[in-house]
Structures are given as C-alpha cells and as structure tokens.
Amino acid sequence: MLKFTNIIFTCIGAIIHICLLTNDAIGQVDTLKTNINALTSTDSTKTDSVKKNSNKNTITDKIVATAEDSTFYDAKNNIIYLYGKAKVVYGDREVDAGFIKLDQKNSTIFAKGTVDSLGKFSGLPIFKDPSQGTLTADSVFYNFKTSKGKIYQVYTEQDGGFITGGRIKKQQNNEVHMKRVTYSTCNLPDPHQHFGIIITKGIATEKQIVTGPAYLVIEDVPLPFVLPFGFFPKPNKRVSGVLLPNVGEDARLGFFLKDFGYYVGLNDYWDLTLRGGVYSKGSYETNATSNYTKRYKYNGNLFFSFFSTKSGVEGTPEYENPSKNFNIRWSHTQNPNARPGTNFSASVNAGSSSYFRQSGVQDFAQIAQNTLNSSISYSKTWANSPFNLSTSLSHSQDLTTKQIRLGLPTLNFSMSTINPFDKKDRVGEQKWYQRIAVGYNLNFDNQLETTDSLLFTKEALRKVRTGIQHSIPVSLSSQIFKYFQFSQNVSYNERWYLQTIRKNYILAPTANGTKDSLAIDTIQGFRRASEYSVGTQISTKIYGLVNFKKGKVAAIRHVMTPNVGISYRPDFGQDKYGYYQDVRSNQAGDVQRYSIFENSIYGGPGLGRQAAMTFGLENNIEMKVRNSKDTTNGGVKKIPILQGLNINGNYNFLADSFKLSTLSFSGRTFFTEKLGISFTGVLDPYVYETEEINGVLRGRRLDRYTWQEGSLPRLQNFSFSFDYSLNSSTLGKNNKTNNPPNQNSDLFSRVSPQQAAQLQQISRNANAFVDFNIPWNLSFFYNFNYINTGFEKDVVQTLNANGDFNLTPKWKVQFSSGYDFNSNAISPTSFAIYRDLHCWDLSINWSPFGIYKFYSVNLRVKASILQDLKLSKRTTNAIQRF
Known part of the structure; x- marks a missing residue:
C-alpha cells in the first residue's frame, strides 16, 4: 500500500501532468466520443430492402433483435422487450445486454444489466463496432431520430488507458458532455483504489476537449x-507537445533543470524529441532522439547529445574554458524478409572519451564502461551463385587511453570454393582432377589509429593505412588406404599498397655525445607484393572404447584426430623481389634488413625460406551413462567430458635456430550439463635463463630444448574462463505465480531486445524487464590468466556475479558485484529493489561503496502515457567521477 507521505509528494507531479495531459490520454476521450457517435448516428448503408426515408434522422438500416430467454412485443406501443442475453444488430454494429427495450415508435433503445435470484448483477451493455472497438457501461439510452443519448458508468479501454464511471451525454450537434468520469491506467474495476484522474465535467467536440x-x-x-479547467486541441493525428523537466541536484554540477524540451510528431514513421538541461554552476546539455519504423521493412533510432561542462570555481582556467563532449548512438535493424539476400544493419556508439564521466549521466553501467564500439555493415548474397559481398564501417574506442581505431571502410568479396573441372551432369565417382577446388577472396581495408583529440586533423589523415589483398587457394583432397584423408594445396596471395617506407641511418648529437637512430620516410606510390606457398596434409581418426557391464557408466569413448602436414615457402627477402632492403643500424657498421611494407595492414611477404612440418592432435572424450528414465536412446545418455583438446605446432627445417615453434593448446570441458570451462595456453620448449645486470633482472632464450635438461616445456601462458547462469526454471520447478501480468508485457513481446531497451528508456519504466514470474536468477563469470615471461610471473583473475530473487511475489532484489583478486578489492557493486504495486512501480537503486557511490528512489506509474506521474529522489552526493 502506498504511504500517505508518498501520496502528498506524488500529487504535485500528477497535477502538472494533468495540465499537459498526453495525447494518448486525450485519444481515450476521443475514442469514447467516436464510439458514441457510431452507436447513435444514422448509417445510410443498406443491409436489407428497407426503403430509405428522406428524413436524415430516420433509421435506414435493418434492425435485428434477438434474446435467449424471452421476447415480449407490445403491439399497441410498438415496443420490443428482450430478456436474457439480448442482442440488437444495426448494420455492422451490435448491442448486447441482459435487458434491452427497443421503442420503434419513438426510435429509442434502452439497455441495462440484470440481477438474478441470487442478487448477482450481470449482462452489462456491450457495444461492438469493428472499426472502433468495444465499449461497456451500466446502462445505455439513445434516440435514433434525434441522435441524442446517455451512457451511465461507462468502461472503455485502449492503448493501456481506461475511462470509467460517471455519465456521458451525446448531443444532437455531435458534442459529448461528460460528468465525473475517471481516467486511469489501472485496470481494476474501481481504479480509485490505486489512482485516477477525475474530470468533474467536460465537453468533447471533433477538434477540441474542454474540461472543468x-x-x-x-x-x-x-x-x-x-x-480549475483544461483545454486540449485534437488534430486527430500525431501531435507535438512540451516535455516536462526534472529538477534535482548534482554534487559536482550543482542544481539542475534537465530533460525539458519538445516532442515533434513528424509523420507516421518518424518522430523527434529535443531536450535540454542547465546546471547552476554553468554547465548545460542538449540532445536529440529520433525513432523510426516501417512495418515489415526496418526500424531504428538515433540519439545525439552535446554537453558543455564547467569545472572548478569562477575565474579559474577550468571554469573559463569548459570541456565540450558529445555522444552519438544509432541502431538500425532490417527485417530479414524485406530484401532476401541483402542486409543492412547499424550499431553505433561513439563520442568523446570523457563524455560519460564529465556529463550529468546518472547511469552506472554507462559511466563504468571502458570501450565504445560501432559497426555499420551491408552484405549481399547472389542466389544460385558462389559470390558474396560484404562491406562495413567500424569503430573501436578505448575510453581510458583515448585511442581510436577506425575502419573506413572494409570490403570483402569472396567466391566459395568450386570444382571447375567437374560436370553438373556427372555420373559416377569424381576423377582426381574433378576434385580440384578453387576459391577466391578479396579484402579491401582502410584503417586509422589515432587519439580522439587528433581525430579530425590533417595529421591523422596522413596516418590512414590502405591495402588490398587477393587470396586464391587451390586444393585437392582424396582418401587413401581407406582410413586416411590426404590433401594438397597451393596458396597465392597478392597485396596492393599505396605507400611504403624507407629507413635511413642518422647519427644524432646529444648532450653526452652522439646517438644512433633510424629515420623512417613514407614513400607514396603503388606497390604490389606477392607470395605463394605449397603444402600437403594427411589426417585420420583413431577410436578407443571401453565398455562397463555394471554400474551407471555404460562406456567411455575417446576419439583422436591427428594431422601432419608439410609446407614450403620460398625466401621472398631476396633482392630480386625488392621487398626488403638493408640499412646501417649503428656506428660499428652493422646492417639491419627490413621490409618496405612494415606497419602496413597485411604486412609483407615472409623473410627467409621455410620448409615446415605442421602437426596437431585433437581429442574428444565422452561418457555414456545409463538412464532408465530416457528410453529414446535405448536408456543411454551421452555426457561430453573433454571436447576439442587441441595441441598444435610446427618445425621449420630450414631455420637457422629455434626450429621448433611454441606449442599451443586449447580445449573445453564440462563438469555438469550447465557448467563448462574453456581454456587455452602456450608451451615454450626452449630453455630460458635469467641473470641480474646492474640490479636489473634480464633473461634470454637459449636454442636448447627443456627436455635436454630433464624438464618439461615451460608454461608461457595459460588462461581459462567460465560463465554460468542458473534460475528456478532450469531446475524444472513450476514458476507460475499468482502475479497479474505486467501491463507492458504484451508491448515488449512484440519488439526486438534493442527496441525494448529503447522503449524502457523512453517510458522510463524501471520494471519493464523485471520478471516477477521467475523467483530467482543467478549468473557469474570467472576469468583466470597466468603469464610467465621467463623471469617474471603474473596472475590476473576476476570474478563477477549478478542475479535477482523474489523476497515475496511482489518484491524483487537485484544485485551486481564482483571481486578483483589482484587489488584484493570488491568490484563496483550495485543493488536494486523493485516493488510491483499493480499499476505503479517502486524502484530503489543503491551503490554502497566505490568511486560510483549513489542511490535513487523512483515511484512511477507503469504506463508510458503517464510517465510524468512520478516521484523521484536521488542522492545529493551524486555519482563520484574522475
């Protein structure tokens, strides 16, 4: 039950909201008036051979009257009395009631409910119109000839709003007079038990509504x-209007008046919301939001915000030179059926690195984020063709280091592998040359890496890297000795660049003498770089099976997939190719060889000959468990124990030293059906020795294997992680409660998750995604990373957890926290408490410690059309920022 103190505070926002009643609420009155017009107006459409009268107020449609219980006809007065599920059909309209009196002499109809022998009231009059919906009342009286009528204790609903009670009178001039009607978004029979806006009297016409x-x-x-009074125009289309502001205080920016603005209904497909805010210490903000949709085609939204922040006190440089930040977000989704084979999508989140920390944003998740990412992509697939095209614009931004990486743009054109020598009408097995497969792949990239302060400068544009890469793989596979898969391949790669580099030795003077350095010059001009390689590979599968006659475990199966390959690549570092050059590196005259394609997008051809043997081993272990409850698979259930345990490496026979590469491994394992762990690591097979020089620990890698010294390869890197989600439904429990459905649940079920998030923000409904039907949820993520450089070891591990649970069927608690093992500190933690008050929501958000300490309390109406009917309280200390 709402506390009386909350009632007093809430009433202030309610009265302001009445002054600027939303157009959706006005639409309820307008719809009610339309229903009455439809109920009481004449209809010239003929459904029977009834002669049309010249008097416009005369009934022209055939009237059909029926009753389930009994019908009494007063021939003297020409009155029909209908009892028990009475029905009168007039054209395409229908009136149902427990009792109907049809006075054909005076052209009037009266409908009301009935009381049975037990005193139960039933059979309320219901008016149905295919174009206007349904209207319910206690009793209805109207005159066909004069087009006047009265409706008592009306009840109608549309778009989440309800008009109930009171008395409504339809006048001959199409005016609707209302007296003591209640408007509310509460669906109780008596909304006064929760809340309602009572209009003591009012008049609704075609173009306006005037209330007392x-x-x-x-x-x-x-x-x-x-x-005291209200006047509302009704243009019968999407209407623009003023948006009410929020008042509060920010410890850093001062008192504020924010989110005031104007809503513009552009047309049925677009809208625009303009908002602004000012702070007492001199800061200000402005933003624009636009939502658009076209059914069965596409939908999206666009948001832009600009914030000018004044820090410090008046007279200081920080105050006189305010920081200016912006943020832009764009989301676009195309319906898959709109243009089959073609897709366009966008997910943009970009802006100044300090926007979320410097602006007045109060969202904890936004302030805590460290990166921003964007992608705009277009793809095209040609039907009955191996060709595919995709292009994208990408953006990645680190808010901590302020580094930005842009892909402007990236294009990929590919042809899936085909067999050019095979025939479509071939009969019989393929010949060896018909198994030759050829593919093609083209990549075009433009990349820019810079900081946000240099993003729009000429210096940044000079750092744009451009490249085009062509790849043509040719392969031939066959089966030999029945159990072995044998394949040969030839790969050709060619790269095109618009610039290369040259290095020059410089002996630079210093205060202590001279210093060796290399100057790098960028040479503009087209250069191509090509390379090729050949190889072969053989693989097979080895199965191992152990059966158990007794016990729950029926069998354990182990599948190994070994593969061995040999590849050869020439030395493209020779002078005849022109890909590498020599440069003096020191005063002693030592020479260093470098690639003119260094720091390019795709790099350059390899230096030195390579004749390498590649090897790998994949392992999969699964267990079969007897299960008497499962008869679909013979009472046996398969449980994966170890999946994809891979180990890979290569050995270069032509290398001068360190011929064996590091050994990488990875895999996945499952402790239960719901908990899995993925891991990866690197093993270094070479000896690493350390020594201390001038107090500094240094190390070097020796060309000698660890097993030559009686030890195993050194674990250079190892990491594993897992995430686990569990709720009451996964345990097979019945989660149905007696909670009434959320009034917004149908709305959110019809849109995508992205749109649902937007609707949540627009309607400011704190409980839009709070599902009281699931008693509890729990999820956590753990990450472990071990690094061994040879002379220094480091371990990084973090644990994050979040979840929610129902204290009662109407109270829910959410939490988000974690632990940083390196700093031995709890990660930023927040709690949220939600109370379902039927047509109201109560939410409390609290972060008790850390750099983002805050709390907020919000009490609001669930329905978005009354979003301004709320009470909000935030901490005066606000969110601490840096």
Missing part, C-alpha cells in the same frame, strides 16, 4: 490540488 475542474485520487483519497 479535475483532480487526482490515490488510494480512494482525493488530493487537495485541483486544476
């Missing part, structure tokens, strides 16, 4: 704040 005194009732208590 209106006041708010909460918990059957009328609040002593009355709006």
Whole structure:
C-alpha cells in the first residue's frame, strides 16, 4: 500500500501532468466520443430492402433483435422487450445486454444489466463496432431520430488507458458532455483504489476537449490540488507537445533543470524529441532522439547529445574554458524478409572519451564502461551463385587511453570454393582432377589509429593505412588406404599498397655525445607484393572404447584426430623481389634488413625460406551413462567430458635456430550439463635463463630444448574462463505465480531486445524487464590468466556475479558485484529493489561503496502515457567521477 507521505509528494507531479495531459490520454476521450457517435448516428448503408426515408434522422438500416430467454412485443406501443442475453444488430454494429427495450415508435433503445435470484448483477451493455472497438457501461439510452443519448458508468479501454464511471451525454450537434468520469491506467474495476484522474465535467467536440475542474485520487483519497479547467486541441493525428523537466541536484554540477524540451510528431514513421538541461554552476546539455519504423521493412533510432561542462570555481582556467563532449548512438535493424539476400544493419556508439564521466549521466553501467564500439555493415548474397559481398564501417574506442581505431571502410568479396573441372551432369565417382577446388577472396581495408583529440586533423589523415589483398587457394583432397584423408594445396596471395617506407641511418648529437637512430620516410606510390606457398596434409581418426557391464557408466569413448602436414615457402627477402632492403643500424657498421611494407595492414611477404612440418592432435572424450528414465536412446545418455583438446605446432627445417615453434593448446570441458570451462595456453620448449645486470633482472632464450635438461616445456601462458547462469526454471520447478501480468508485457513481446531497451528508456519504466514470474536468477563469470615471461610471473583473475530473487511475489532484489583478486578489492557493486504495486512501480537503486557511490528512489506509474506521474529522489552526493 502506498504511504500517505508518498501520496502528498506524488500529487504535485500528477497535477502538472494533468495540465499537459498526453495525447494518448486525450485519444481515450476521443475514442469514447467516436464510439458514441457510431452507436447513435444514422448509417445510410443498406443491409436489407428497407426503403430509405428522406428524413436524415430516420433509421435506414435493418434492425435485428434477438434474446435467449424471452421476447415480449407490445403491439399497441410498438415496443420490443428482450430478456436474457439480448442482442440488437444495426448494420455492422451490435448491442448486447441482459435487458434491452427497443421503442420503434419513438426510435429509442434502452439497455441495462440484470440481477438474478441470487442478487448477482450481470449482462452489462456491450457495444461492438469493428472499426472502433468495444465499449461497456451500466446502462445505455439513445434516440435514433434525434441522435441524442446517455451512457451511465461507462468502461472503455485502449492503448493501456481506461475511462470509467460517471455519465456521458451525446448531443444532437455531435458534442459529448461528460460528468465525473475517471481516467486511469489501472485496470481494476474501481481504479480509485490505486489512482485516477477525475474530470468533474467536460465537453468533447471533433477538434477540441474542454474540461472543468479535475483532480487526482490515490488510494480512494482525493488530493487537495485541483486544476480549475483544461483545454486540449485534437488534430486527430500525431501531435507535438512540451516535455516536462526534472529538477534535482548534482554534487559536482550543482542544481539542475534537465530533460525539458519538445516532442515533434513528424509523420507516421518518424518522430523527434529535443531536450535540454542547465546546471547552476554553468554547465548545460542538449540532445536529440529520433525513432523510426516501417512495418515489415526496418526500424531504428538515433540519439545525439552535446554537453558543455564547467569545472572548478569562477575565474579559474577550468571554469573559463569548459570541456565540450558529445555522444552519438544509432541502431538500425532490417527485417530479414524485406530484401532476401541483402542486409543492412547499424550499431553505433561513439563520442568523446570523457563524455560519460564529465556529463550529468546518472547511469552506472554507462559511466563504468571502458570501450565504445560501432559497426555499420551491408552484405549481399547472389542466389544460385558462389559470390558474396560484404562491406562495413567500424569503430573501436578505448575510453581510458583515448585511442581510436577506425575502419573506413572494409570490403570483402569472396567466391566459395568450386570444382571447375567437374560436370553438373556427372555420373559416377569424381576423377582426381574433378576434385580440384578453387576459391577466391578479396579484402579491401582502410584503417586509422589515432587519439580522439587528433581525430579530425590533417595529421591523422596522413596516418590512414590502405591495402588490398587477393587470396586464391587451390586444393585437392582424396582418401587413401581407406582410413586416411590426404590433401594438397597451393596458396597465392597478392597485396596492393599505396605507400611504403624507407629507413635511413642518422647519427644524432646529444648532450653526452652522439646517438644512433633510424629515420623512417613514407614513400607514396603503388606497390604490389606477392607470395605463394605449397603444402600437403594427411589426417585420420583413431577410436578407443571401453565398455562397463555394471554400474551407471555404460562406456567411455575417446576419439583422436591427428594431422601432419608439410609446407614450403620460398625466401621472398631476396633482392630480386625488392621487398626488403638493408640499412646501417649503428656506428660499428652493422646492417639491419627490413621490409618496405612494415606497419602496413597485411604486412609483407615472409623473410627467409621455410620448409615446415605442421602437426596437431585433437581429442574428444565422452561418457555414456545409463538412464532408465530416457528410453529414446535405448536408456543411454551421452555426457561430453573433454571436447576439442587441441595441441598444435610446427618445425621449420630450414631455420637457422629455434626450429621448433611454441606449442599451443586449447580445449573445453564440462563438469555438469550447465557448467563448462574453456581454456587455452602456450608451451615454450626452449630453455630460458635469467641473470641480474646492474640490479636489473634480464633473461634470454637459449636454442636448447627443456627436455635436454630433464624438464618439461615451460608454461608461457595459460588462461581459462567460465560463465554460468542458473534460475528456478532450469531446475524444472513450476514458476507460475499468482502475479497479474505486467501491463507492458504484451508491448515488449512484440519488439526486438534493442527496441525494448529503447522503449524502457523512453517510458522510463524501471520494471519493464523485471520478471516477477521467475523467483530467482543467478549468473557469474570467472576469468583466470597466468603469464610467465621467463623471469617474471603474473596472475590476473576476476570474478563477477549478478542475479535477482523474489523476497515475496511482489518484491524483487537485484544485485551486481564482483571481486578483483589482484587489488584484493570488491568490484563496483550495485543493488536494486523493485516493488510491483499493480499499476505503479517502486524502484530503489543503491551503490554502497566505490568511486560510483549513489542511490535513487523512483515511484512511477507503469504506463508510458503517464510517465510524468512520478516521484523521484536521488542522492545529493551524486555519482563520484574522475
């Protein structure tokens, strides 16, 4: 139950909201008026051979009257009395009631409910119109000839709003007079038990609504704040209007008046919301939001915000030169059926690195984020063709280091492998040359890496790297000795660049003498670099199976997939190719060889000949468990124990030293069906020795294997992680509760998760995604990373957890926290408490410690059309920023 103190504070926002009643609420009155017009107006459409009268007020459609219980006809007065599920059909309209009196002499109809022998009231009059919906009332009276009517205790609903009670009178001039009707988003038979806006009297015409005194009732208590009158235009289309501001305080920026602005209904497909805010210490903000949609085609939204922040005190440089930050977000989704084979999508989140920390944003998740990423992509697939095209614009931004990486743009054109020598009408097995497969792949990249302060400067544009790469793989596979898969391949790569580099030795003077350095010059001009390699590979599968006659374990199966290959690549570092050059590196005259394609997008051809043997081993272990409850698979259930345990490496026979590469391994394992762990690591097979020089520990890698000294390869890197989600439904429990469905649940079920998030932000509904039907949820993520450089070891591990649980069927608690083992500190932690108050929501958000300490309390109406009917309280200390 709402506390009386909350009622007093809430009434202030309610009265302001009445002054600027939303167009959706006005639409309820307009729809009610339309229903009455449809119920009481004449209809010239003929459904029977009834002669049309010249009098426009005369009934022209055939009237069909029926009743389930009994029908009494008063021939003297020409009156029909209908009892028990009575029905009168007039054209395409219908009136159903427990009792109907049809006076054909005076052209009137009266409908009401009935009381049975047990005193139960039933059979309320229901008016149905295919174009206008359904209207319910206690009783209805109207005159066909004069087009006048009265409706008592009306009840109608549309778009989440309800108009109930009171008396409504339809006048001959199409005006609708209302008296003591209640508007509310509460669906209770008596909304006064929760809340309602009572309009004591009002008149609705085709183009406007004029009301007398209106006041708010909460918990059957009328609040002593009355709006003396109201005037609302009704243009019968999407309407623009003023948006009410929020008032509060930020410890750093001062008192604020924010989120005031104007809503513009552009058309049925677009809208625009303009908002702004000012702070008492001199800062200001402005933003624009636009949502657009076209059914069965696409939908999306666009957001832009600019914030000018003044820090320090008046007269200081920080105050006189405010920081200016911006943020832009764009989301676009195309319906898959709109253009089969073609897709366009966008997910953009970009802006100044300090926007979320310097602006007045109060969202904890936004302030805590460290990166921003964007992608705009287009793809095209040609039907019955091996060709595919995709292009994208990408953006990656580190908010801590302020580094930005842009892909402007990236294009990929590919042809899936085909067999050019095979025939479509071939009969019989393929010949060896018909198994030759050829593919093609083209990549075009433009990349820029810079900082946000240099993003739009000429210096940044000079750092753009451009490249085009062509790849043509040719392969031939066959089966030999029945159990071995044998394949040969030839790969050709060619890269095109618009610039290369040259290095020059410089002996630079210093205060202590001279210093060796290399100057790097960028040479503009087209250069191509090509390379090729050949190779062969053989692989097979080895199965191992152990059966158990007794016990729950029926069998354990082990599948090994070894593969061995040999590849050869020429030395493209020879002078005849021109890909590498020599440069003096020191005063002693030592020479260093470098590639003119250094730091390019795809790099350059390899230096030195390579004749390498590649090897790998994949392992999969699964267990079969007897399960008497499962008869679909013969009572046996398969449980994966170890999946994809791979180890890979290569040995270069032509290398001068360190011929064996490091050994990489990875895999996945499952402790239960719901908990899996993935891991990866690197083993170094060479001896590493350390020594201390001038107090500094240094190390070097020796060309000698560890097993030559009686030890195993050194674990250079190892990491594993897992995430686990568990809720009451995964345990097979019945989660159905007696909670009434959320009034917004149908709306959110019809849109995508991205749109649902947007609707949540627009409607400011704190409980939009709070599901009280699931008693509890729990999820956590753990990450472990071990690094061994040879003379220094480091371990990084973090644990994050979040979840929620129902204290009662109406109370839910959410939490998010974690632990940083390196700093031995708890990660930023937040709690949220939600209370379902039927047509109201109560939410409390609290971060008790850390650099983002804050709390907020919000009490608001669930329905978005009354989003301004709320009470909000935030901590005066606000969110601490850096």
